[in-house]
Amino acid sequence: MSTDLPAGSPPVRVAFYNDPKIRAVVYQVALVAIVAFLVYAAASNAIANLQRAKIASGFGFWFNTAGFDISQTLISYSAQASTYGRAFWVGLLNTLLVAGFGVVLATILGFVIGIARLSTNWLVAKTATGYVETIRNIPLLLQLLFWYNAVLKTLPEMRDSIKIPGGIVLNNRGLFLPDPITGPGFHWVLFAFAAGILGSIVFYVWARKRQEQTGQQAPVFLTSLGLIVGLPLVVFALLGFPLTFGFPQAGRFNISGGMEILPEFAALLFGLSIYTAAFIAEVVRAGIRAVSRGQTEAAYSLGFRPQPTLRLIVVPQAMRVIIPPLTSQYLNLTKNSSLAVAIGYPDLVQVFTGTVLNQTGQAVEVVAITMAVYLTISLVTSLLMNIYNSRIALVER
Amino acid sequence: MKKLFKLIAPVAVLAVAFAAQSASAQTLKTVKDRGMLNCGSNGTLAGFGLPDAQGQWTGLDVDFCKAIAAAVLGDAKKVKFVPLSAKDRFTALQSGEVDILARNTTWTSSRDTSLGLNFVGVNYYDGQGFIVRKTLKVNSALELAGASVCVQQGTTTELNLSDYFRANNMQVKTVTFATANEAVKAYDAGRCDAYTTDASGLYAERLKLANSADHIVLPEIISKEPLGPAVRHGDDQWFDVAKWVLYAMINAEELNITQKNVDEMVKSTNPDVKRFVGTEGNYGEQLGLPKDWAVQIIKAVGNYGEVFDRNVGANSPLKIERGLNKLWNKGGIQYAPPVR
Numbered sequence: 001m002s003t004d005l006p007a008g009s010p011p012v013r014v015a016f017y018n019d020p021k022i023r024a025v026v027y028q029v030a031l032v033a034i035v036a037f038l039v040y041a042a043a044s045n046a047i048a049n050l051q052r053a054k055i056a057s058g059f060g061f062w063f064n065t066a067g068f069d070i071s072q073t074l075i076s077y078s079a080q081a082s083t084y085g086r087a088f089w090v091g092l093l094n095t096l097l098v099a100g101f102g103v104v105l106a107t108i109l110g111f112v113i114g115i116a117r118l119s120t121n122w123l124v125a126k127t128a129t130g131y132v133e134t135i136r137n138i139p140l141l142l143q144l145l146f147w148y149n150a151v152l153k154t155l156p157e158m159r160d161s162i163k164i165p166g167g168i169v170l171n172n173r174g175l176f177l178p179d180p181i182t183g184p185g186f187h188w189v190l191f192a193f194a195a196g197i198l199g200s201i202v203f204y205v206w207a208r209k210r211q212e213q214t215g216q217q218a219p220v221f222l223t224s225l226g227l228i229v230g231l232p233l234v235v236f237a238l239l240g241f242p243l244t245f246g247f248p249q250a251g252r253f254n255i256s257g258g259m260e261i262l263p264e265f266a267a268l269l270f271g272l273s274i275y276t277a278a279f280i281a282e283v284v285r286a287g288i289r290a291v292s293r294g295q296t297e298a299a300y301s302l303g304f305r306p307q308p309t310l311r312l313i314v315v316p317q318a319m320r321v322i323i324p325p326l327t328s329q330y331l332n333l334t335k336n337s338s339l340a341v342a343i344g345y346p347d348l349v350q351v352f353t354g355t356v357l358n359q360t361g362q363a364v365e366v367v368a369i370t371m372a373v374y375l376t377i378s379l380v381t382s383l384l385m386n387i388y389n390s391r392i393a394l395v396e397r
Numbered sequence: 398m399k400k401l402f403k404l405i406a407p408v409a410v411l412a413v414a415f416a417a418q419s420a421s422a423q424t425l426k427t428v429k430d431r432g433m434l435n436c437g438s439n440g441t442l443a444g445f446g447l448p449d450a451q452g453q454w455t456g457l458d459v460d461f462c463k464a465i466a467a468a469v470l471g472d473a474k475k476v477k478f479v480p481l482s483a484k485d486r487f488t489a490l491q492s493g494e495v496d497i498l499a500r501n502t503t504w505t506s507s508r509d510t511s512l513g514l515n516f517v518g519v520n521y522y523d524g525q526g527f528i529v530r531k532t533l534k535v536n537s538a539l540e541l542a543g544a545s546v547c548v549q550q551g552t553t554t555e556l557n558l559s560d561y562f563r564a565n566n567m568q569v570k571t572v573t574f575a576t577a578n579e580a581v582k583a584y585d586a587g588r589c590d591a592y593t594t595d596a597s598g599l600y601a602e603r604l605k606l607a608n609s610a611d612h613i614v615l616p617e618i619i620s621k622e623p624l625g626p627a628v629r630h631g632d633d634q635w636f637d638v639a640k641w642v643l644y645a646m647i648n649a650e651e652l653n654i655t656q657k658n659v660d661e662m663v664k665s666t667n668p669d670v671k672r673f674v675g676t677e678g679n680y681g682e683q684l685g686l687p688k689d690w691a692v693q694i695i696k697a698v699g700n701y702g703e704v705f706d707r708n709v710g711a712n713s714p715l716k717i718e719r720g721l722n723k724l725w726n727k728g729g730i731q732y733a734p735p736v737r
Contacts, residue, residue: 054630055491055513067556069571079559152586172587173545253533253544253590254570263588264572344574344583350550354575358484358551361491361512 046364061360062088068355070346072262084356091351092373098268098347099334099377105273106333107326110280117285128281135278141339143275148267148343155263158254167247167258175261176248183242192235193228200224264345268337276333280326287322288314319392327385331378338374348373424496424628424635425469425685433475436462437495440480441578443601444709444717445501445521454478457708458499460698461520461626465497465642468690473697482576484551487512490629497639499626501595503553514627517639520701521625521709522721522730524618525557526596528603531611533590538617542567547580547589549573554594557620581605591615595622600715638684645691647733648673649700651724656699659692672736680736691736701731 016022050057062085069079074093077086116128135143152172156162161171169176200223207218236243248258291314299309340347341354348370357366428434438458439446446456454476463473481489481500490498491513501523502508504516527546529535538561548555550573562569572589574580581602584592594602596618603609628639649655652670654662663674671677675688682688698704702724706712710719723729 050513052631053491053513054510056511067559068573069555069559069569071570071572080563149586152583152588157587251543253541256543341575342579344572344579346573350573350575354484354550355555355573358487359507359556361487361508363488363491 050364056360056362057365058362059365061356061362061365064360066356066359068359070351071344072265072346084360087356088348088352088369091346091348094346094351095334095337095340095348096377098265098272098340098345099337101269102272102276102333102337103330105269106276106280106329109273109277110329111284113277114281114284115288117281118288132278132281135275136282140271140275140336141342144267144271144339144343147271148264151263151267151270158250161250161255167245169248169250169255169258171255172263173254174263175266176255177259177261178245178247179258181244181246183244185239186242188239189232189236189242192232196227196229196231199227199231203227262345264340264343267343268340268345268347272333272336275336276329279329279332283322283325283329284318286325287318287320290321291317316392320389320394323385323389323392327382327389330381330385334377334381335374424632425638428469428496432470433477434462434466434469434497435477435479435495436465437481437486437489437498437500438462438478439500440478441576442501442598443604444597444713444715445601446478446480446499448478448480455708457521457704458501458626460704460708461499461643461646462497464646464694464698465639467693467697468642468645468686469638471687471693473693482551483549484575487514490514490627493629496635497626497628501598501624502627503595504623504625504627505553508627513630515630515636517626517628517636518643519623519625519731520643521597521623523595523597523622523624525554525593525620525622526599526618527591527593527615528584528599528612529591529615531613535590535615538615538619539565539567541569541591543569544590545570545572545588547572547574547584547592549577549580549594550575552594553620553622558593561619577602595624597624597709597715597717600709600717604714634685638686641684641736642694644733645673645694645736646698646701646704647724647731648736649691649695650702651726651733654695654700656695656703659695663692669735678737 047057063083065080066082066084066087067079068087070077070087070090072094073090074097075086075090077090113128113131116124117132119125119128155170155172158171158173161169163169167178203218203223204220207220211217246257248255248260295313295317296309299313304313337347338349341350344350353366353370357363360366436459438454439456441447442456444456446454446458448454459478462476462478466476467473479489479495481495481498486498486500486502487508489495497517498514499520501521502516503523504519508514509516527538527541529541535541541562546558546569548558548571555571555573558569558571572580572583574583577594577598580594581592583589585606592599592602596614599614603612603614606612626639626643628636652662652667652673654670654673659674662670663676665671665674668677672680674692675681675690679688681690684690687693699707705719705722709715709717719729721730723731725732
């Protein structure tokens with residue numbers, strides 16, 4: 001409106017209730033007040049009703065003995081000695097385990113399929129297209145049930161276990177791997193491993209500096225490989241191989257000893273990874289397509305070979321497009337892991353909002369805690385991905 | 398702000414669910430006004446609660462709900478059955494989604510108190526058992542050390558299982574599933590050596606297995622599982638109605654009043670029978686029900702013995718012995734206070 005006034009005229013004073021700045025503040029304060037009141041009303045109403053119905057409330061149950069068993073525990077847990085709080089941590093770790101492995105697997109598979117879809121090879125491209133279109137159009141729950149039944153039905157019973165050389169046993173109770181038992185002095189191997197990683201970083205920084213100054217390239221990959229893998233192996237050999245394995249033994253009903261990978265875990269991991277990979281493939285394809293063909297042509301005309309062109313020109317630009325939707329896919333995978341409940345994998349939802357909620361009857365507390373946990377996991381994932389995104393974002397000068 | 402909303406909204410929904418419940422503390426009036434009883438039932442357990450191919454619900458617990466509908470509304474068909482899983486059942490009752498929970502639920506002290514429920518009585522005395530494959534050549538639950546056991550989540554079974562093997566210094570691998578169907582399917586697929594639930598449930602689930610003759614129920618009963626219907630805490634009138642519907646069914650068996658002879662019994666001169674059928678006294682009115690409430694129950698579903706035989710006993714595919722569920726004067730422990 002001020003543009004309508006002749007230049008040089010004094011600013012028009014408006015009444016404070018017409019001032020857009022003050023109005024905006026008032027509206028926001030009013031909205032916050034309404035929300036706060038709704039929360040207060042809902043909470044006090046719930047508390048009053050719980051008391052009237054004589055339903056226990058509060059978080060005291062956290063320290064009560066759980067009394068139920070869990071099939072997969074990453075931390076020590078026993079039905080008689082552990083509390084509901086401990087059961088919560090067991091469930092949370094199981095969720096993080098499957099989500100962590102799922103994210104890694106889905107990313108690898110998704111990138112491979114996304115790039116395959118862009119392949120000039122007709123068969124490879126069409127196979128990848130078929131994969132994406134089939135997998136992402138079937139509900140995840142059905143896929144999980146399919147994988148679980150596929151795992152259970154195709155694997156043999158305990159008695160007819162498949163024995164893989166190296167002491168590995170596979171049957172419909174799970175995959176049993178030799179359990180590494182470290183001997184004396186093994187920590188030196190770990191030290192060597194850490195030193196190898198540190199050395200590689202130092203070498204990388206040095207090599208980069210030298211390249212910037214002199215243009216000479218150093219074999220970073222081979223040197224790092226030697227430091228990270230070779231060095232610990234040498235130390236390991238010098239110490240006289242201080243590592244033994246606990247091999248799985250067949251008992252009357254089950255395999256005991258060794259590391260156990262449950263069929264429920266395998267089915268959930270396959271299902272989640274394969275499903276999410278289909279979406280990641282599309283994200284990757286979109287990201288690569290988003291980089292204009294001119295960039296590649298420009299690189300070629302500057303004398304870049306195809307490999308460095310992809311690595312130094314195309315991929316860094318594609319990542320800017322890929323990262324934000326990739327973050328959503330990671331969040332989806334983590335949240336979808338709660339479908340574990342359908343196939344008996346003891347994740348947070350199965351253990352905590354399943355058994356614990358049922359034994360204590362405290363739905364409000366248990367559901368609130370679980371929601372807070374998923375919210376935290378998702379926000380932390382978002383935060384990390386946003387930090388990464390801002391690092392690779394286009395820096396405009 | 399948006400994030401805050403995301404967090405608040407589900408909590409608010411829960412709270413509203415609880416608010417709805419307190420508004421219906423007068424369950425009897427609510428049911429009469431609605432003209433329909435909402436009954437939380439099993440939905441997958443033959444003999445206790447299962448809809449058939451035509452969508453008609455049958456079972457011991459189902460008949461209890463039909464009996465309440467007959468007593469309160471005069472029509473056993475006015476029941477809406479809500480199938481509930483073990484882990485959802487208490488929330489459904491607490492939140493007022495159902496008026497009564499008749500879903501083979503074990504009566505325990507913590508459920509009676511901290512869950513805000515009242516157990517009406519025991520309509521089936523049960524105990525927990527195990528089913529295994531015959532090929533395992535196991536004759537006792539005490540031989541199951543090291544075995545994998547499939548179990549349904551959110552049940553007393555889950556807790557008893559861990560207690561029992563701990564007491565006997567044995568280790569088993571528990572695999573927990575959200576529903577009985579999933580647990581049984583996993584057992585059938587060979588994921589577990591044994592499946593455990595209430596003994597009555599074992600006989601019912603065995604019918605679902607691919608080759609039911611290849612499985613045996615082990616002799617051990619490792620727990621007391623008094624199964625009974627439950628109502629919300631804090632509504633004494635509705636609690637009384639539910640209790641006396643159960644007692645009426647047991648009393649009818651004791652008085653030899655059956656679905657067939659109930660019309661003749663109305664003309665009886667026996668004072669016990671007269672009080673029961675409502676030709677003497679105003680016992681129905683005291684409960685807030687019509688005079689002939691008990692007659693309606695028996696006409697609709699029959700007495701306790703008839704209900705038992707039809708659903709789980711001799712006249713059913715399950716063929717479970719009456720055992721503890723015989724009347725007190727016939728060697729069992731089913732006993733009801735008198736109507737007077």
